[in-house]
Amino acid sequence: MLAVRRLTRYTFLKRTHPVLYTRRAYKILPSRSTFLRRSLLQTQLHSKMTAHTNIKQHKHCHEDHPIRRSDSAVSIVHLKRAPFKVTVIGSGNWGTTIAKVIAENTELHSHIFEPEVRMWVFDEKIGDENLTDIINTRHQNVKYLPNIDLPHNLVADPDLLHSIKGADILVFNIPHQFLPNIVKQLQGHVAPHVRAISCLKGFELGSKGVQLLSSYVTDELGIQCGALSGANLAPEVAKEHWSETTVAYQLPKDYQGDGKDVDHKILKLLFHRPYFHVNVIDDVAGISIAGALKNVVALACGFVEGMGWGNNASAAIQRLGLGEIIKFGRMFFPESKVETYYQESAGVADLITTCSGGRNVKVATYMAKTGKSALEAEKELLNGQSAQGIITCREVHEWLQTCELTQEFPLFEAVYQIVYNNVRMEDLPEMIEELDIDDE
Amino acid sequence: MLAVRRLTRYTFLKRTHPVLYTRRAYKILPSRSTFLRRSLLQTQLHSKMTAHTNIKQHKHCHEDHPIRRSDSAVSIVHLKRAPFKVTVIGSGNWGTTIAKVIAENTELHSHIFEPEVRMWVFDEKIGDENLTDIINTRHQNVKYLPNIDLPHNLVADPDLLHSIKGADILVFNIPHQFLPNIVKQLQGHVAPHVRAISCLKGFELGSKGVQLLSSYVTDELGIQCGALSGANLAPEVAKEHWSETTVAYQLPKDYQGDGKDVDHKILKLLFHRPYFHVNVIDDVAGISIAGALKNVVALACGFVEGMGWGNNASAAIQRLGLGEIIKFGRMFFPESKVETYYQESAGVADLITTCSGGRNVKVATYMAKTGKSALEAEKELLNGQSAQGIITCREVHEWLQTCELTQEFPLFEAVYQIVYNNVRMEDLPEMIEELDIDDE
Numbered sequence: 092m093l094a095v096r097r098l099t100r101y102t103f104l105k106r107t108h109p110v111l112y113t114r115r116a117y118k119i120l121p122s123r124s125t126f127l128r129r130s131l132l133q134t135q136l137h138s139k140m141t142a143h144t145n146i147k148q149h150k151h152c153h154e155d156h157p158i159r160r161s162d163s164a165v166s167i168v169h170l171k172r173a174p175f176k177v178t179v180i181g182s183g184n185w186g187t188t189i190a191k192v193i194a195e196n197t198e199l200h201s202h203i204f205e206p207e208v209r210m211w212v213f214d215e216k217i218g219d220e221n222l223t224d225i226i227n228t229r230h231q232n233v234k235y236l237p238n239i240d241l242p243h244n245l246v247a248d249p250d251l252l253h254s255i256k257g258a259d260i261l262v263f264n265i266p267h268q269f270l271p272n273i274v275k276q277l278q279g280h281v282a283p284h285v286r287a288i289s290c291l292k293g294f295e296l297g298s299k300g301v302q303l304l305s306s307y308v309t310d311e312l313g314i315q316c317g318a319l320s321g322a323n324l325a326p327e328v329a330k331e332h333w334s335e336t337t338v339a340y341q342l343p344k345d346y347q348g349d350g351k352d353v354d355h356k357i358l359k360l361l362f363h364r365p366y367f368h369v370n371v372i373d374d375v376a377g378i379s380i381a382g383a384l385k386n387v388v389a390l391a392c393g394f395v396e397g398m399g400w401g402n403n404a405s406a407a408i409q410r411l412g413l414g415e416i417i418k419f420g421r422m423f424f425p426e427s428k429v430e431t432y433y434q435e436s437a438g439v440a441d442l443i444t445t446c447s448g449g450r451n452v453k454v455a456t457y458m459a460k461t462g463k464s465a466l467e468a469e470k471e472l473l474n475g476q477s478a479q480g481i482i483t484c485r486e487v488h489e490w491l492q493t494c495e496l497t498q499e500f501p502l503f504e505a506v507y508q509i510v511y512n513n514v515r516m517e518d519l520p521e522m523i524e525e526l527d528i529d530d531e
Numbered sequence: 532m533l534a535v536r537r538l539t540r541y542t543f544l545k546r547t548h549p550v551l552y553t554r555r556a557y558k559i560l561p562s563r564s565t566f567l568r569r570s571l572l573q574t575q576l577h578s579k580m581t582a583h584t585n586i587k588q589h590k591h592c593h594e595d596h597p598i599r600r601s602d603s604a605v606s607i608v609h610l611k612r613a614p615f616k617v618t619v620i621g622s623g624n625w626g627t628t629i630a631k632v633i634a635e636n637t638e639l640h641s642h643i644f645e646p647e648v649r650m651w652v653f654d655e656k657i658g659d660e661n662l663t664d665i666i667n668t669r670h671q672n673v674k675y676l677p678n679i680d681l682p683h684n685l686v687a688d689p690d691l692l693h694s695i696k697g698a699d700i701l702v703f704n705i706p707h708q709f710l711p712n713i714v715k716q717l718q719g720h721v722a723p724h725v726r727a728i729s730c731l732k733g734f735e736l737g738s739k740g741v742q743l744l745s746s747y748v749t750d751e752l753g754i755q756c757g758a759l760s761g762a763n764l765a766p767e768v769a770k771e772h773w774s775e776t777t778v779a780y781q782l783p784k785d786y787q788g789d790g791k792d793v794d795h796k797i798l799k800l801l802f803h804r805p806y807f808h809v810n811v812i813d814d815v816a817g818i819s820i821a822g823a824l825k826n827v828v829a830l831a832c833g834f835v836e837g838m839g840w841g842n843n844a845s846a847a848i849q850r851l852g853l854g855e856i857i858k859f860g861r862m863f864f865p866e867s868k869v870e871t872y873y874q875e876s877a878g879v880a881d882l883i884t885t886c887s888g889g890r891n892v893k894v895a896t897y898m899a900k901t902g903k904s905a906l907e908a909e910k911e912l913l914n915g916q917s918a919q920g921i922i923t924c925r926e927v928h929e930w931l932q933t934c935e936l937t938q939e940f941p942l943f944e945a946v947y948q949i950v951y952n953n954v955r956m957e958d959l960p961e962m963i964e965e966l967d968i969d970d971e
Contacts, residue, residue, distance in 0.1 A: 334843030403774030
């Protein structure tokens with residue numbers, strides 16, 4: 092079946108205004124005006140009717156949509172309930188940035204969301220003032236996101252339980268290690284109809300096997316929880332430099348129906364900005380796995396960089412890493428989709444960004460150049476912070492060893508051996524070489 | 532069915548020498564010794580027998596091999612014919628590098644290949660000497676690959692027809708624009724049993740539609756032709772810095788059988804080196820499409836870099852670009868495989884390398900920073916050379932316009948509009964934005 096064809100704003104304008112269409116004409120048209128949106132729908136309906144004819148005209152055009160980022164066609168949201176109230180839990184660098192994005196959208200779509208967004212802040216003194224008061228009067232998070240103006244409808248709240256009162260959507264955005272404590276405080280105070288999105292990356296590996304952080308929230312609080320992940324360095328998003336992200340959410344069993352409950356359309360309206368393009372998919376496991384394992388691959392890229400092996404080698408590591416991420420995801424979460432890894436911002440794009448810089452690359456490069464251990468490198472470079480890949484590669488190794496599957500993941504295993512068993516980085520190529528031919 | 536499990540050399544050693552296995556013990560074992568190879572086969576057979584038991588023990592291990600780079604299991608080559616004679620046509624930077632790789636392997640596997648490799652050289656004077664004579668006496672290509680020692684069994688030959696005399700395998704590695712002339716000279720001089728590999732990237736777009744360069748060789752010379760492509764900056768490969776590549780080859784209808792004709796095993800032995808890891812697949816179309824279109828994506832990355840939009844945006848462009856490359860490949864070559872694009876060196880890895888540097892990024896960054904046109908930028912930066920993406924994006928646009936499919940490829944179209952129609956780079960995010968929700 093041929094789905095409704097989705098047009099970019101650009102191609103839409105070119106089609107509807109073939110004569111007027113010049114750079115100047117384009118820029119003076121009001122963006123997102125009612126006129127534009129209506130015309131867009133008409134164009135797309137027209138496109139639906141004519142697309143198949145176009146395709147058949149050309150013998151080389153075998154397929155229409157081999158790749159499609161999400162299944163949703165153009166749709167209009169008619170809310171059949173009170174606007175959703177949103178609370179962001181967390182106010183660090185990334186937490187405040189996401190709260191800014193959300194508050195801009197709740198203001199814009201005020202018939203879908205309550206404009207006021209609460210942000211829970213772990214309160215602290217900045218000089219004589221409370222951080223909460225500074226945010227609520229000067230509208231900047233001077234400690235964790237300085238020099239970025241925050242919307243006035245974003246309200247900092249130091250009281251966790253007060254901040255979530257009446258909330259329909261909770262957005263978790265705190266450091267991984269604080270999650271259990273926060274969740275414990277919330278237990279018994281969250282109604283089952285509440286929905287959540289976790290901006291925390293990754294999963295936990297323990298005796299129970301691989302557990303997604305979103306599943307942890309669901310298990311502990313009894314609410315449906317999705318995830319947000321992507322190639323998003325917080326300072327760039329805060330400055331409204333263009334980037335993309337992926338939101339993953341599965342409709343729960345008690346889904347209330349279109350216009351009555353959180354779904355992919357509602358989540359797109361909540362997170363999508365002109366500078367922050369959002370794709371919403373089902374695959375929570377896929378984006379969580381990719382979000383955690385990319386850090387292990389980034390360590391290997393850091394080794395390669397430190398050894399001075401150049402761009403070919405770094406690209407090879409990323410290719411191999413993507414393959415092992417997909418293999419790991421498909422092995423332990425067979426419901427996750429291969430496309431998520433190679434086609435989503437939370438997959439290949441986040442991998443590329445993470446491998447081009449950041450804490451893991453920094454630590455690994457330093458190890459290669461100085462011969463120091465991972466712990467020494469972390470200590471000297473990161474001011475008490477940690478490179479997540481160092482922890483993740485050990486957890487992954489231990490889990491794969493339990494499964495007797497370490498040999499299926501030669502890159503992950505090589506990183507573990509280099510970090511923890513003093514194996515030489517020079518041996519990396521040999522450790523991942525596939526010997527599938529013999530010339531005897 | 533469970534295929535034979537392939538082990539890396541590293542995991543093999545760990546399994547066969549659990550006590551001895553330390554970094555030192557590993558290094559003193561002779562590499563590729565007969566002992567090692569025999570043990571490897573035994574280990575793998577053992578592994579085959581026990582793998583399934585291991586898998587079933589662990590409830591989380593749902594699949595064994597969701598991703599496998601090639602279908603070949605461990606195999607031994609028994610040649611049932613005279614050793615293959617190989618000629619490399621071309622002696623530039625990349626041509627000489629590949630000839631070096633090949634000559635190292637023909638020497639090593641002298642019962643499979645004739646050790647002497649001929650390399651056709653477009654002869655020219657270097658001072659008073661012929662380049663050919665310099666290569667054959669000093670064993671360096673002083674003009675195109677200086678300071679790299681070449682194997683003595685690599686013989687430069689200025690006579691094209693003489694160089695291919697008796698050759699069983701031709702490796703084409705000349706600039707794209709010289710191919711028609713070379714092929715014309717070869718017509719009538721190449722026996723139908725000869726096989727070829729093209730190291731030229733890409734395809735031609737003309738009135739006939741999209742034609743692969745390998746198909747062009749097949750059409751013009753009547754011989755089967757595959758391709759080699761990957762994340763391979765020639766100088767790094769020449770210096771034996773570790774990298775990977777992809778060779779693609781389909782067995783022809785007149786395939787003579789195992790040990791009698793060129794196949795995936797023979798090609799792996801011909802190109803694989805400890806520093807140059809080769810994967811051999813069937814998908815000639817996939818690696819050729821990826822090799823050409825990556826240059827268009829690299830232009831977009833250059834715009835982003837020149838605009839100072841940062842790593843998030845560059846990663847987003849690469850993600851989008853990979854999606855459009857896959858879509859283009861699947862649309863016009865439905866036999867090409869999605870895995871080729873996201874799992875091979877010639878796919879995602881080459882895209883990453885190309886987007887992290889090189890001529891296309893350089894030209895596009897300069898355009899963004901100075902406001903100059905593509906042609907001006909090329910002229911000022913490239914000394915008469917061209918950035919391939921500038922040509923490819925126009926060819927792709929014209930072809931897609933013929934098919935009325937430009938709107939299906941918003942990134943390729945945006946690059947074309949920016950380069951040729953003076954559309955503003957600032958509009959790039961809007962041009963590729965997907966409008967699939969309306970909140971009315």
